[in-house]
Amino acid sequence: MTPHTASSPELFSTAYPYREHWFGFPSLRANVRTARDTVRRQLRAWRLPGDVCTDAVLFVSELTTNAVIHSESTSVLCGLSLTSRQRLRIEVHDDGRTAACPSGMRPGCEAESGRGLLIVQQLADSWGTTVSTRTGGNVAWAVLRVEL
DSSP: OOOOOOSSGGGTOOSSEEEEEEEEEESOTTHHHHHHHHHHHHHHHTTOOHHHHHHHHHHHHHHHHHHHHHSOOSEEEEEEEEETTSEEEEEEEEOOOSOOOOOOOOOOTTOSSOOHHHHHHHHOSEEEEEEOTTTSSEEEEEEEEOOO
């Protein structure tokens, strides 16, 4: 599995978001629900379409779960940016010191986990991971097109 990378810098830049919301929390499994609930409330407040909200909540759940379980991080920072180009960028930053490199392993048929990034890969317009300039750890991000 290879993250989608954008050749266009505007997908990486949130220099001109017209709406932005950031929130953080301790890196605990129980806080994945907090992240989902916070994103759901914020996107409803922005009056985004239901399908965008559903996908964004799923992305935050999967990316936050990965950060909490795999990064040895003490905290997580989530960001939502709605750009003038009708794109919703979802970012999940950790402060862990492990390298962000999604494995290409696919879960077995009986596996109860391990499909999160496959879901993100299939639903996102683009996504990827890199070093976070905000936390010094990693950031996983995904972009969704928003039809307003």
